[in-house]
Amino acid sequence: MIKEHNNFYSLRGLLFIALGLLLDAGASIMLEIASGKVLTYTGYGVSFIASVLYVIGIIMIKSKMEYFRRAKICIMIMLALSALVFLVTVSAFYFGSLMLGTSAAVIAIGLVAASLLMVYNIMRGCSEIGEDQLDENHEIMCNRVWMIYVIIFGASYVVGGLSAIILGDSSTLGAAISAAMTYIGAASKLLVGLACWLTYKKFNGNKINAY
Helix, strand or coil, rough: CCCCCCCCCCCCCCHHHHHHHHHHHHHHHHHHHHHHHHHHHHHHHHHHHHHHHHHHHHHHHHHCHHHHHHHHHHHHHHHHHHHHHHHHHHHHHHCCCHHHHHHHHHHHHHHHHHHHHHHHHHHHHHHHHHHHHCHHHHHHHHHHHHHHHHHHHHHHHHHHHHHHHHHHCCHHHHHHHHHHHHHHHHHHHHHHHHHHHHHHHCCCCCCCCCC
């Protein structure tokens, strides 16, 4: 149930979240094609900027909606983990420590989990806005975007992992499959960003009906 003190939706923050998703998609591609320190640093730096935009966006929404409150927690965790991954990765490059590199990978897994939960809560929040506004098509669209995202998310890790095991990390085909899954994953982030933008465009400033 939506519990708001304001009678109208203030959803401008969704634009910042959409921009963050755009940058996140770009960071994923940078890290996939990175062959040197500069592009790797840039990829993690862009990912951190995306997390900052998520924070700004979720704060600007100023919603008492439960899903957006949960998304805010996920975003704060993402911001902290993004900064930690960046610092540990830079340290691993400079000091050449395998342990630091492994630590960065473990932290990155936590970052991925927080990112998944963030997308879930934001899409459910946007879906609930559609429900409140009696826009069944928008509600269904947001739920479908989430389903598409989580399916692609899971498939990218399963397919990427299997290709690495079966074909090997040095295999050209394995590398091509990994790159393809990264690009598809980036496209799914853009789809979530589009859903955020559409929610803003359709409902920002509308009167809240659920009281």
